[in-house]
Amino acid sequence: MRVDQYYQFVMGMPEATEGFPFGPDVAVFKVRAKMFATLNVDEPPYRTNLKCDPERAQDLRDTYAGIRPGYHMNKKHWNTIELDSDVPVRLIRELVEHSYELVVKTLPKAVQRDLGSPSE
Numbered sequence: 001m002r003v004d005q006y007y008q009f010v011m012g013m014p015e016a017t018e019g020f021p022f023g024p025d026v027a028v029f030k031v032r033a034k035m036f037a038t039l040n041v042d043e044p045p046y047r048t049n050l051k052c053d054p055e056r057a058q059d060l061r062d063t064y065a066g067i068r069p070g071y072h073m074n075k076k077h078w079n080t081i082e083l084d085s086d087v088p089v090r091l092i093r094e095l096v097e098h099s100y101e102l103v104v105k106t107l108p109k110a111v112q113r114d115l116g117s118p119s120e
Helices: 003-011 055-062 091-105 108-113
Strands: 016-019 026-031 034-040 048-051 067-068 078-082
Touching: 003 016, 003 026, 003 034, 003 091, 026 091, 034 091, 048 091, 055 067, 055 078, 078 091, 091 108
Parallel strands: none
Antiparallel strands: 016 026, 026 034, 034 048, 048 078, 067 078
């Protein structure tokens, strides 16, 4: 997946915002002030951190060379995915949505209703 495609997809999530709290090299994507993705923007290879269900996270790591435990993150709940790797574009999109939905589930019910589903 090209980095511009990834960026456009992530920013297409409902109310997604971008910031650089860790410096100019790492974009952080949030929904309602809660992080659901990061992306190194300094130079290739481009990698993203995405939140993931722990069991699924391990299965993905076992299946794809381009998915590893989350860099500088809780390795139980986050994966680092290299965008230009053996990970299919379709799966990267699915994992962005999964991460977003995991974070939205932690928000108050009224906020969850306001946000709807990213696939709507």
